[in-house]
Amino acid sequence: MALKAIRAGVKNEAGIAAAKADLSARFGDRFQTGEAIRAQHAHTTTYIPAQLPDGVVFAERSEDVREIVAIAARHKAPLIAFGTGSSLEGHINAPHGGISVDLSRMNKVLEVNAEDLDCRVEPGITREELNTYLRDTGLFFPIDPGANASIGGMASTRASGTNAVRYGTMKDNVLALTVVTADGREIRTAHRARKSSAGYDLTRLFVGAEGTLGIITSITLRLQGIPEVISGGVCPFPTIEDACNAVILTIQSGIPVARIELLDALQMKACNGYSGLSYQETPTLFVEFHGSPESVELQARQFGEIASEFGASDFLWTTNPEERARLWKARHNAYWAQKSLIPGAAILSTDVCVPISRLAECVAATQEDSAAHGLTAPIVGHAGDGNFHVGLLFDDKDPVDVARAEAFVDRLNARALAMDGTCTGEHGIGQGKMPFLQAELGDALDLMRQVKRSLDPDNIFNPGKIFA
Incomplete structure (x- = not known):
């Protein structure tokens, strides 16, 4: 299960040191190496151990991102894009060390096309900030994963949420992206037209790639009219x-x-x-x-x-x-309500998704499993999509309890896959779900690796995520 799969990778110490020197010279106070700020940019939301980056650089415009990528590529130093840090599967950890690229200052609404029901935004804007900005236009952005996540992070993890049964997920609501790739170019994946048959669907290649193929610098989104x-x-x-x-x-x-x-x-x-x-x-x-x-x-x-x-x-x-x-x-x-059931306990928040015709069977079997093993595991789900979450509470200092928790999650994912479901409906793979992706996709994972090697030959973008 997750904890067994999370290991520190080999660090390019010399390359990271050289990249830090160049970033410090170029960005000054916008490049930080203090332990506290590095800890803030590592995984903190569930029990997956934090793996700190070696530095944090704050980008304020797309030109900054291009420069940061050029420096990292020159020294083969890893880069981990950071929005708000609300992801749940270790996406922002730095198992190979490297630099966290904080995009929170890139939070502008670049354009709103009210007649066309779309807008273009920078990746650091959060969904709540965007909807506050849009309120006077009579429009809103409907994807609501619960956390006040950044739009860039939501695109990168193919986020979903409570409104998905009517409005779809991020893959349905992103029209186009601009992305800085490993060779330093900023590419545009599509235009604003509502449909296109022009070549490969690069937009959906990057939506859900979890920052492993490039760094998103702008997102063009579908909008909806605020209901009467x-x-x-x-x-x-x-x-x-x-x-x-x-x-x-x-x-x-x-x-x-x-x-x-x-x-x-x-x-x-x-x-x-x-x-x-x-x-x-x-x-x-x-x-x-x-x-x-x-x-x-x-x-x-x-x-x-x-x-x-x-x-x-x-x-x-x-x-x-x-x-x-x-x-x-x-x-x-x-x-937070789940955590309050056993104060002081660790929480392992995980999700699966099955065809809705199998939802009752999967949820009931999961409840029976937790009861049989004496586990506290409340369930909440986006029932219209067949997607549900389990908040498993346990003592992360007790190896026996950790083993019980991990075995439970193993069984949960196996159960969902046996029902023709998926190991994650919206959390993404990150580090925590890596073993289950192999079971779900088999040889198709090799094709993903080929895409990664082709677009990121030096493995600088978020290494150690999705697959080894």
Whole structure:
């Protein structure tokens, strides 16, 4: 499992030292080597051990990125792109040492084309900053992974989130990129046209590449009109199977639900305690509908009828913005609510995704597995996509407990793959999921390696991620 696979790689000490000297001379105070700032730019969000870079350089424009890449390429020093550091699988660790390229100062909205429902932004802008900027245009960017992640990081990890069932994932909402490649060029992968048959789809090659093929310097995004009315609701069910079956029938019936999130009983207990709620502590769906007043009311009524078929009680929904915000804030705080169940415990946050027809079976089997092994593992999921997350709590100082946790995750991923699913619906591979990618893709992984060698022959971009 993850921890077994995470090892420090061979460091090019001389090349890194030379790159540090050149970066210091060129960027002055924008290049830092203090331990505290290097620690801030290593993995901190889950139990994967931090592996610090040797320095951090702050880019402020695309020309900076080109210069940084040129210096790194000259000395064969690794580069790790950094947005906000909210990824969960060790993406920003530096197992081979090298330089963290902090893109947070590249946070401008470069253009908004309201008539075409698109915009172009720098990679360091966060999704919340972008939506604040867009508010007066009547448009919004719908991808919501929970964390206030950077748009560049979301593109690099092919992020998803609570709105994906209606609006898709990052791969569906990125029209074009500019990327600095290993030879120092800044390439443009596409134009703003909504479709194209012109050559290889380079945009989607870089979306989800996790920073291993180049550094993104701008992203052109699809936008959506802000809905006239948004309603949200909470719907408790007797069992996980009932909740999942309600989701399946809702999707099959063509109800255009915007969000449909599954929380198991333990997760509801955690959310009640952490967020001060008083909902039933049973398997529950959080749902949201977007549209006109009439369409939203119709969708809620249709969903309520389906939910009642599967034993749901007290479907409560509202169009009040404050009540909806409280509901979704509790959902977005699910990770912290999980941690509160066992104060001081480490948390291993992992995800899988299966066809939605297998979701109930996979979630129920995962619950049975955790119960059989005495594990605390609340579940929350993007049920409309068949994607769910497990927050496994354990003692990371106890080798026996670590082994139990890793064995559980091994079984979880094997279970998802056996159901024709994937080892990750949205976390990405990074370091933590590397062993499972081999099991999922087999010989296709060799083709990925060939692409990496072709575009990054000296392995300077985020080495030690996705595959060895």
